[in-house]
Amino acid sequence: MFPLCKKKRAPRYDGSTKRQCAVLWTGAALFATIKPKTFWSITQGWKATREPSTAYFVFSRIGTAICAIIGLVLLLQPYLHK
Template sequence: MPKGVMIFPVIIIGLIFTIGLLNVICPKLLWKTFESWKATKEPSNAYFISRRIAGIIIILILVAMFLFPYIMSKQ
């Protein structure tokens, strides 16, 4: 497969991983950066906890996707 075909999906997956990681580490920073302009007040802590949980789920899905070929090759 050509390298250009492989690079594009890896870049997209890397961006999704980075966004998920930032949601886990600092969800308030992401909210201030991307959503504060349309809000009248800061959301509750439950909103930020749900963002962290969603970030953890995204990271777990991507790690499982990357480890799947390795796990299947060991069987």
């Protein structure tokens, strides 16, 4: 056959993009859980006039811990269903 007439196959999806997203998600969530003030200064500190209250950091730590747990579950899910 003519090389220009060949049908091109769609690229195969192996799930690596999903894993990369889960790793980034989990890494960011773990960092924000361990160092909430540093995470705040990187993401929000440039536009703030003063640092938020301690309650903000406590609730931020709780929320990011939940996100980290979700990320870990997504990462470990293929290994849990064997």
